[in-house]
Amino acid sequence: xxxxxxxxxMMRKEFLHLRRDQGTVIFALLxxxxxxxIFGFALNMNVRQIPTxxxxxxxxxxxxxxxxxxxATDTFALLGHVTSDExxxxxIRQGHAQVALKIPADYADRVLEGRGATVQLLVDGSDxxxxxxxxxxFSSLIxxxxxxxxxxGKSIVEARPAVLFNPATRSPxxxxxxxxxxxxQIMVILLVALSVVRERERGTLDQLTVTPVQPLGVMxxxxxxxxxxxxxxxxxxxxxxRVVFAVPINGSLAxxxxxxxxxxxxxxxxxxxxxxxxxxxxxxxxxxxxTMLPSIFLSGYIFPINNMPLQFQYVSKIIPTTYYIDVxxxxxxxxxxxxxxxxxxxxLSLMALVTVALAARQFQRQLS
Amino acid sequence: xPVIETQDLTIRFGDFTAVDQVSLSIERGEVFGLLGxxxxxxxxxxxxxxxxxxxxxxxxxxxxLDVRQHAAEVRQRIGYMSQRFGLYEDLTVRENIExxxxxxxxxxxxxxxxxxxxxxxxxITPYLDRRAGQLSGGWKQRLALACAIIHSPExxxxxxxxxxxxxxxxxxxxxxxxxxxxxxxxxxxxxxxxDEAERCGRVGYLYNSKLVALGTVDELKRLPAANPPGTxxxxxxxxxxxxxxxxxxxxxxxxxxxxxxxxxxxLADVSATAALAAAVNVTPRLIEPSLEDVFVTLTNQIxxxx
Numbered sequence: 001x002x003x004x005x006x007x008x009x010m011m012r013k014e015f016l017h018l019r020r021d022q023g024t025v026i027f028a029l030l031x032x033x034x035x036x037x038i039f040g041f042a043l044n045m046n047v048r049q050i051p052t053x054x055x056x057x058x059x060x061x062x063x064x065x066x067x068x069x070x071x072a073t074d075t076f077a078l079l080g081h082v083t084s085d086e087x088x089x090x091x092i093r094q095g096h097a098q099v100a101l102k103i104p105a106d107y108a109d110r111v112l113e114g115r116g117a118t119v120q121l122l123v124d125g126s127d128x129x130x131x132x133x134x135x136x137x138f139s140s141l142i143x144x145x146x147x148x149x150x151x152x153g154k155s156i157v158e159a160r161p162a163v164l165f166n167p168a169t170r171s172p173x174x175x176x177x178x179x180x181x182x183x184x185q186i187m188v189i190l191l192v193a194l195s196v197v198r199e200r201e202r203g204t205l206d207q208l209t210v211t212p213v214q215p216l217g218v219m220x221x222x223x224x225x226x227x228x229x230x231x232x233x234x235x236x237x238x239x240x241x242r243v244v245f246a247v248p249i250n251g252s253l254a255x256x257x258x259x260x261x262x263x264x265x266x267x268x269x270x271x272x273x274x275x276x277x278x279x280x281x282x283x284x285x286x287x288x289x290x291t292m293l294p295s296i297f298l299s300g301y302i303f304p305i306n307n308m309p310l311q312f313q314y315v316s317k318i319i320p321t322t323y324y325i326d327v328x329x330x331x332x333x334x335x336x337x338x339x340x341x342x343x344x345x346x347x348l349s350l351m352a353l354v355t356v357a358l359a360a361r362q363f364q365r366q367l368s
Numbered sequence: 369x370p371v372i373e374t375q376d377l378t379i380r381f382g383d384f385t386a387v388d389q390v391s392l393s394i395e396r397g398e399v400f401g402l403l404g405x406x407x408x409x410x411x412x413x414x415x416x417x418x419x420x421x422x423x424x425x426x427x428x429x430x431x432x433l434d435v436r437q438h439a440a441e442v443r444q445r446i447g448y449m450s451q452r453f454g455l456y457e458d459l460t461v462r463e464n465i466e467x468x469x470x471x472x473x474x475x476x477x478x479x480x481x482x483x484x485x486x487x488x489x490x491x492i493t494p495y496l497d498r499r500a501g502q503l504s505g506g507w508k509q510r511l512a513l514a515c516a517i518i519h520s521p522e523x524x525x526x527x528x529x530x531x532x533x534x535x536x537x538x539x540x541x542x543x544x545x546x547x548x549x550x551x552x553x554x555x556x557x558x559x560x561x562x563d564e565a566e567r568c569g570r571v572g573y574l575y576n577s578k579l580v581a582l583g584t585v586d587e588l589k590r591l592p593a594a595n596p597p598g599t600x601x602x603x604x605x606x607x608x609x610x611x612x613x614x615x616x617x618x619x620x621x622x623x624x625x626x627x628x629x630x631x632x633x634x635l636a637d638v639s640a641t642a643a644l645a646a647a648v649n650v651t652p653r654l655i656e657p658s659l660e661d662v663f664v665t666l667t668n669q670i671x672x673x674x
Contacts, residue, residue, distance in 0.1 A: 006470075009467055009471050013456065013459070013463075017458060020458045021458065203452030203454055204455070206450065207448065207450070207452075208454075209418075209420055210420065210448040211448075211468070211472065212440055212443045212471070212473070213471050
């Protein structure tokens with residue numbers, strides 16, 4: 001008995017459905033463009049132009065120099081001066097400013113006398129990204145100012161940081177490679193789950209059970225067109241990334257595309273598993289979207305996995321997107337090769353096997 | 369050798385016995401009808417014969433193959449059409465037939481020959497490039513039949529094939545069924561329509577998972593159980609059937625009474641013919657029981673016994 005009996009006719013039929021249902025194909029290719037525009041242009045993790053106010057308690061040559069240093073950075077945008085603590089706190093509370101620089105009255109005297117002047121930076125902590133960036137930039141500004149003011153003009157230890165891969169730390173370079181994986185996983189899961197559940201709703205699945213086709217044949221035949229569509233979508237998103245966002249692909253495109261196959265199969269395997277549980281298309285829709293949040297927030301797409309509590313790190317390890325994001329960032333940004341990323345490919349292949357096998361077994365059980 | 373043979377076939381879903389010791393033997397070319405209320409086990413028997421449900425005890429053989437051991441081979445040699453048809457509405461008629469041909473693994477030559485045959489048989493040629501979803505119920509049903517027989521099955525199961533189909537299309541389907549049965553195809557048909565049951569060569573009546581009657585339509589109409597000694601069936605035609613029905617149901621010598629259109633069919637004691645005539649104010653006409661009368665009588669007897 002051929003376990004894959006029915007694969008070819010199922011696959012051809014499913015391609016026909018896709019050809020008839022051009023809305024789905026357009027949806028699959030258009031949604032990434034919208035998402036890319038949102039994530040690539042609108043969202044920026046690099047903190048720039050934090051609204052800043054200054055409370056200079058005794059304006060002097062020295063304090064003006066310091067304020068000038070602030071103005072020169074891209075991080076702070078000086079809104080103006082306040083003249084009292086009360087006014088300072090009000091501005092921050094009302095959200096007009098997120099950072100306030102407070103220079104005490106004795107600043108200039110202490111600097112001149114070399115007595116150790118203090119400068120205070122008050123930061124609104126309600127946005128941790130902004131406050132973190134503000135504190136960092138503030139510390140290095142003060143470090144530089146110290147250097148400049150110290151008579152030697154030379155410090156003992158000099159910091160020379162260098163950012164490897166994505167040297168300009170541009171956000172699209174970080175987001176877009178991850179977005180490829182997130183988008184494709186959601187689309188493939190949803191389309192596969194819907195296509196099986198639709199057949200169950202319409203009774204054509206019942207009809208197939210009385211024919212010689214085998215569960216694996218049905219599932220593999222259903223998967224192939226959506227894996228192909230997912231593949232097309234990956235190529236499409238990479239093209240937009242390269243052309244519109246000018247993100248260079250430092251590694252080999254072949255590595256990206258080879259590991260895409262087990263990733264796409266694993267995603268459609270999840271879609272198949274959902275289809276064995278969902279009774280209606282609405283249910284399949286909900287369950288597919290249920291997989292969306294973890295694959296966005298726990299896959300390392302936005303938030304670093306290492307910062308998560310341990311139990312969430314375990315969850316992230318069973319999400320295919322986690323592994324493929326690692327691959328896209330590795331290849332596109334770090335120029336990693338297949339020999340460095342093969343573990344991801346192996347894990348994804350294992351996930352593909354397990355999900356499809358589980359779905360086929362579940363499917364077989366429902367028949368009898 | 370029978371084409372379909374079950375012996376004491378019993379199927380259980382948990383504590384519920386869906387099919388209880390049903391024995392059937394159906395010969396090649398027969399058109400066999402399975403009747404019974406919803407949930408009486410008709411569809412479950414078909415599923416068992418397709419190897420889709422676990423058989424608790426007894427046996428089911430199809431084309432001399434045990435369906436439990438040879439499910440795949442059995443499915444290659446049967447056709448199945450249900451009231452839901454199993455068509456892909458966004459595909460054309462041609463594409464639907466082609467898909468099922470692929471499912472049954474037909475070679476290109478065999479497909480070309482069979483395609484021509486089923487298209488000619490169902491006269492669906494003018495609609496070949498139309499989407500299945502745009503066909504009327506009758507044409508959908510013909511397309512479903514074309515798909516179900518593309519692989520020249522020896523046995524075809526029709527599970528309520530005419531539910532929701534207009535009378536002309538129903539008749540056309542039955543013509544096709546008899547044409548194919550003349551060529552040696554065996555049909556097992558489930559239906560709720562008595563006129564369809566009367567077309568079947570033999571009929572089995574299922575009630576509460578048990579086969580309670582089996583035979584040709586004439587045999588069933590002459591069943592002693594359906595015609596208790598000393599009783600006869602009368603047709604009473606009168607203008608106010610509802611009132612008369614209510615009234616005669618109370619009479620001790622009337623065992624059963626049901627409305628048939630503008631008249632009442634009643635099972636009553638022969639000795640009370642005159643009394644009945646007096647009670648209803650018209651002369652009751654003596655009639656043969658219809659198939660429905662037989663099933664109603666059988667059902668009532670089982671209910672009363674329980």
